[in-house]
Amino acid sequence: MTLTESTTGTQQGTVVDGPALWSAQAQMPSILGRQLVIERGEGSYIFTAEGRRLFDGTAGLWHANVGHSHPELAQAAYDQMLKLETYHVFQRYANDRAIELGERLAAISPIERAKAILNSGGSDAIDVACKLARRHWQREGRGSKQIILSREHSYHGLHAYGTSIAGLDFNREGMGTDSLVPETARVSFDDIAQVEATILSIGAESIAAIVSEPIQGTGGVNPPAPGYLEGLQRLAREHDILLIVDEVITGFGRTGEWFASQRYGLEPDMVTFAKGVTSGYAPLGGVLVAPRLWEPFYVDDAATPIFRHGATYAGHATAAAVAIANLDVIERDGLVPRVRELEQVLRRELDALQQRSEAVVDVRVAGFLGGISLDERLDNARVSDRAVELGFITRPLRGNTLQLSPPFIVSDQEVVDYVAAIEQAITEEAAK
Known part of the structure; x- marks a missing residue:
């Protein structure tokens, strides 16, 4: 991605230019140069234009229930x-x-x-x-x-x-x-x-x-x-x-x-x-x-x-x-009753995470929706970024919370691996 700088059009500082697309809900200077351009999807995974494979732990914006590219x-x-x-x-x-x-x-x-x-x-x-x-x-x-x-x-x-x-x-x-x-x-x-x-x-x-x-x-x-x-x-x-x-x-x-x-x-x-x-x-x-x-x-x-x-x-x-x-x-495919099974797996893994980590102040599960609230000394956006580096997508939300809402087609083991990756990201951030 090519960025250019300009001093025109503002009295506040340098304008950092980028793609013509104005991204949604973004503080633009903070994302330019580090955007993840998604090129394709397969099941519960998405792939960036650079070829990185990421577990879509948020089902896009809560929607990819049957997975990608069905x-x-x-x-x-x-x-x-x-x-x-x-x-x-x-x-x-x-x-x-x-x-x-x-x-x-x-x-x-x-x-x-x-x-x-x-x-x-x-x-x-x-x-x-x-x-x-x-x-x-x-x-x-x-x-x-x-x-x-x-x-x-x-x-x-x-x-x-x-x-x-x-x-x-x-x-x-x-x-x-x-x-x-x-x-x-x-x-x-x-x-x-x-x-x-x-x-x-x-x-x-x-x-x-x-x-x-x-x-x-x-x-x-x-x-x-x-x-x-x-x-x-x-x-x-x-x-x-x-x-x-x-x-x-x-x-x-x-x-x-x-x-x-x-x-x-x-x-x-x-x-x-x-x-x-x-x-x-x-x-x-x-x-x-x-x-x-x-x-x-x-x-x-x-x-x-x-x-x-x-x-x-x-x-x-x-x-x-x-x-x-x-x-x-x-x-x-029986995905509605499958969600009830996945809810129990997610609840078990998040409850265990909270017991192990002092940096986790609360976990919440309802259906195949999970939230992890972090200690105020941690930055949920930094934890989310680290999880992406580990190959797993979560999303920072209000209340210093991380969102978990994978597609309905995931395996129990993928839920376990997902929570483990988030735990690693939390542990690394807490150690800084």
Whole structure:
């Protein structure tokens, strides 16, 4: 990679130039010259342009559930593109694969009689869900219910609504306002009594919905505190607030059930999804919607309102075909029950790691998701970099945490080797 330096365009120092691609979520000068350019993947491994083989311990960004370069998913995309790359689903038009995927999703949904709104990813899904929540209450004649509540440390993408409701304040820094969408507020991520106090302080007559990840991902891999999700559902029902469960990370098997809502006994009004629906092979996300929300828009009457949602690639035929193939692989290969087995292996290895290492202050496991919180004297980014040098990818997250979320296809031994490599990286960093 070629870097050039320039003194133009800034009063603060030398500009370090590089590739035209502006990387996401990066402090650019700190990554230029040391970027890992990924050229190909195979199963649970990726390969850099320099030929290095790395164990993908984060499944990309939580999505490569069936592993990389799966021939059946590639074939599904190829076959569909030769037949019809896509056609939009606006008004009276639809395409057969979008309809088929909608039926498939409804069959495994944690919401009975769900309708599926399809779009291009998780951030899209959050925008649609939050808008539908407000549209619902407007249609009900209760237009004061506009505020969307979300949890501290939560992450819901980076569209305008996701940026506004995120519990990670740094994602709003420099935007000129505390919230791009003003009608938002944060609640405690683990104390249900504080959530109730916030609801009473704001007033339920002003609150449209509560959005929650069942297991917080980017916020530090935080499983729910005992009774928290049940309490959140109870408060939503008692105060007539919609419950939106963000399953962008946890959906499609990551917790040992099709959806974490099923694992935790939740009955949401909406579920947002993405990532695992295609295992990342095509950009697709959406919202599963309960009857109380969709039925008023389906009444056979000239006065029935329209919910103005939709994007060019909503219901993209090739993306839908890939999703269907992905669900076929997950079902046929028994990957959802396999996740339950892998959860036990990961839990055993992380518990043992914590017992051996004073540098590990906490470990958390829920499904095939793990988080390792390090002593504040260690830098989780440096530990992550060292793990890459050892051939294993982990990711530094909030709370000095390391993320572990490999593909569902890994062996028990690969999980053992992965944790061992992270332990070596932690031990070396602690010795400095």
